Amino acid sequence: MVLRYDDVSRLMRDSRLQATETAMPAQAGIMQGALFDIFQHGMLTANGDVHARRRSPLSRSLAHQMAEEFRQHVRRSADALIDACYDSGSLDLTSGYAAKLPILALAGLLEIPDADVSSFMQHVHAMNEFFRPGPTERAVAEAEHAALRLRSYLDRHMKHPEACRPESFLYRYLALSQADGLTRLEALVQIVQLIIGGTESVRTALVAQTVHLLSEPEQWSVVCADPTLVPNAVAEGLRFEPGIAGVVRVSVEEIDIDGWRLPSGQLVILSTLSALRDERVFDRADAFDISRPNLKLARLAFGGGAHQCVADALGRAELEEGLSVLVERLLGLRLDSEPAFHGHHFVRKTTGCPVRWQL
Numbered sequence: 427m428v429l430r431y432d433d434v435s436r437l438m439r440d441s442r443l444q445a446t447e448t449a450m451p452a453q454a455g456i457m458q459g460a461l462f463d464i465f466q467h468g469m470l471t472a473n474g475d476v477h478a479r480r481r482s483p484l485s486r487s488l489a490h491q492m493a494e495e496f497r498q499h500v501r502r503s504a505d506a507l508i509d510a511c512y513d514s515g516s517l518d519l520t521s522g523y524a525a526k527l528p529i530l531a532l533a534g535l536l537e538i539p540d541a542d543v544s545s546f547m548q549h550v551h552a553m554n555e556f557f558r559p560g561p562t563e564r565a566v567a568e569a570e571h572a573a574l575r576l577r578s579y580l581d582r583h584m585k586h587p588e589a590c591r592p593e594s595f596l597y598r599y600l601a602l603s604q605a606d607g608l609t610r611l612e613a614l615v616q617i618v619q620l621i622i623g624g625t626e627s628v629r630t631a632l633v634a635q636t637v638h639l640l641s642e643p644e645q646w647s648v649v650c651a652d653p654t655l656v657p658n659a660v661a662e663g664l665r666f667e668p669g670i671a672g673v674v675r676v677s678v679e680e681i682d683i684d685g686w687r688l689p690s691g692q693l694v695i696l697s698t699l700s701a702l703r704d705e706r707v708f709d710r711a712d713a714f715d716i717s718r719p720n721l722k723l724a725r726l727a728f729g730g731g732a733h734q735c736v737a738d739a740l741g742r743a744e745l746e747e748g749l750s751v752l753v754e755r756l757l758g759l760r761l762d763s764e765p766a767f768h769g770h771h772f773v774r775k776t777t778g779c780p781v782r783w784q785l
């Protein structure tokens with residue numbers, strides 16, 4: 427496990443550390459099926475030219491995405507989630523808000539018809555369980571089933587006229603992936619990876635930023651009084667409690683790290699969770715403080731090098747709109763109890779987070 431900010435940041439760009447291809451499912455005894463295909467055909471676990479070829483159509487079509495349109499969709503989705511529970515004066519922030527908002531955001535990007543959103547959400551929830559810390563055997567079996575159903579649904583959806591309007595994200599993506607020679611399975615799997623990457627990270631970060639801000643009532647009040655500070659709160663939330671704990675790599679050569687020799691063939695975790703609390707880089711690293719002068723360094727939460735998050739702008743938009751709606755609409759918001767955050771390798775998870783507000 428690599429812990430310091432400088433080492434983590436430098437080694438993310440070091441070609442002696444490679445993505446793990448199918449090593450992770452193999453370790454879990456999974457050698458075929460829809461979950462295995464995510465590792466076998468996806469960009470996140472690929473290296474070199476294969477990775478670049480799979481990533482390029484996605485990153486180019488995301489670059490064309492209208493940022494303002496996406497923000498408005500996220501905001502409408504967040505408002506609808508709060509409308510549904512507002513009169514009760516209470517909510518489980520984890521299951522009622524943070525688990526749903528990123529899936530609704532992606533359903534908007536992919537133009538999933540309203541009638542299909544609920545089953546889309548169920549498949550994504552069930553599939554994602556595989557990537558969270560400590561899945562049970564039953565959860566793995568359900569995740570496999572859900573991954574297959576989601577892939578079949580997306581395959582049908584991608585032929586649907588709604589998704590294939592020339593100005594839609596999917597239309598552009600499909601045209602580029604075809605031009606770049608991606609197989610149909612590869613094209614589908616990158617969308618599945620977009621869904622996994624775009625839901626798990628945001629879910630935990632949405633809870634974390636709200637909880638840590640509410641735990642510092644003065645800072646919560648400052649953001650309520652001046653919503654232009656929301657981006658600072660989001661950046662400090664990502665630094666203090668990032669949604670992804672780190673990135674997993676395998677060493678293909680020996681590497682010296684400050685007098686330590688990392689052998690070849692070793693699984694390595696570059697821990698952003700640790701690096702973002704490095705006291706050599708962040709003054710009072712264990713304090714949540716939205717007025718830090720070097721908040722831009724929190725972008726390490728999105729990784730670095732060839733695999734750096736392909737959709738960090740969308741992630742930030744979801745976190746900012748998600749927080750703005752809570753700040754603007756829920757007067758006197760307070761925590762009933764603090765959630766626990768689990769996971770220190772890759773995807774993290776959080777327990778329930780009951781909150782209340784004044785009516």
Ligand code: HEM
Binds near residue numbers: 745
């Ligand atoms: C809080 C928000 C987010 C955080 C903290 C985050 C973090 C990360 C990190 C650390 C990586 C690098 C993984 C590695 O090197 O192994 C990554 C990659 C990726 N992220 Fe994000 N992410 C966020 C939001 C999103 C969103 C909203 C999407 C999609 C809509 C997304 C899709 C992806 C994909 C597809 C990759 C793989 C890129 C590649 O392998 O080239 N992420 N993300």
